[in-house]
Structure formats: C-alpha cells, structure tokens
Amino acid sequence: MGYISIIMVRNGVKSHDFCAIVSYNYLIEFMDNLNLSFTGEYNNSLDQKNRLSIPAKFRKALDPINDRTFVVTRGFDKCLMLYPAIGWNDVEIELSQLNSIKGRNRDFIRSIVRHASYVQFDSQGRIAIPEKLLNFSKIKKDVSVIGMIDKIEIWDQIELESKDAKHANDLDDYEDLANEINF
DSSP states (O other): OOEEEEOOEETTEEOGGGOEEEEHHHHHHHHHTTOOSBOSEEEEEOOTTSEEEOOHHHHHHSOGGGTTEEEEEEOSSSSEEEEEHHHHHHHHHHHHTSOTTSHHHHHHHHHHHTTOEEEEOOTTSEEEOOHHHHHHHTOOSEEEEEEOBSSEEEEEHHHHHHHHHHTTTGGGGGHHHHHHSOO
16 A cells, blocks of 8 residues: 655645645545535436435535535526525525615515425435426426536426527637636
C-alpha cells in the first residue's frame, strides 16, 4: 500500500506546515465522500404511488444533518425543486427578510411557500411527490432529475426536451454570465 504526500496551499503559497501523508486508499475513500454538491442528470420513472427514487449519488451528497429529508416545491420553470431540509431553512430565512407589508412580497412568499412539502426518502431512496406538484410540472411517468449544485430539479422528460429544443442555440447568450465567473 503506497503513500502519497499532499501539500496544501494557503493564500496562494505552498506551505510545508500543511503537508500531510495519507494512504492512497484513504485518499480514494475521502474523494468518494467529498461529493458536496448535486451535479449531473439522471433519468427515472415514477412508480404507481407517485414515488420517485432519488439517485444514490444525490442521497450520498445529502448531509446527515438533513435526516434524509428534502423539501419539494414548485420551480420557477415547469419543474419541481428539491432542497435539502437545511438548504430550505436558508430559503425561508431569505424569504422572511422580505417586507411582508408589501403585497408583491407577500404574493412572492406565498407562491413559494404554499406549495412546499417536506418529504423523507425511504429505505429504497424514494420520495412521494404530492399530486398538486405533479400536475403543476406536468410530470406523468418519465422524469429527469438534475443536480443544480445546492438543490435538485425534477422535470417531466418531455417538458425538459421541449425547453432544451427552444434554447438549443442560446449558448451564445450565456457568454456574459460565463465572463462573470472563473471556470
């Protein structure tokens, strides 16, 4: 079993103060467990009880503090959003900072929160999706589950294909956004 050295960098400067020697097997295990975000796309199907199996990679990325719990709600597109319970708490904090005396703010908060449901995945990794959310998103059977870094989108596959087809040539429109971040 080999060992490798890892030199950490602080403030852009390599430092031996942060040098660690770890086994290769430990590093591989560490990297496997380092999945801190939801990324990728998976295709799945609802079962007869409107349950959706959350991809194992996404269940693994869910911090144990969430107790296998997500919040599912309407997305801004014709999709559903699935937030880790702790992440949803952050959304609620942000929403609570809007002044609810203003009608527009109340309407926005109501449009987000009224459709939110806490769901916990079972031993087989399935969540039950409420009927009203399935109707909103037009989800019938075949589903695309898409990682969005800190949350997950759930799409009807036909709806997603339609949206993708409409925006197939729009990649040039994102150049300004790409310039705002460092790839």
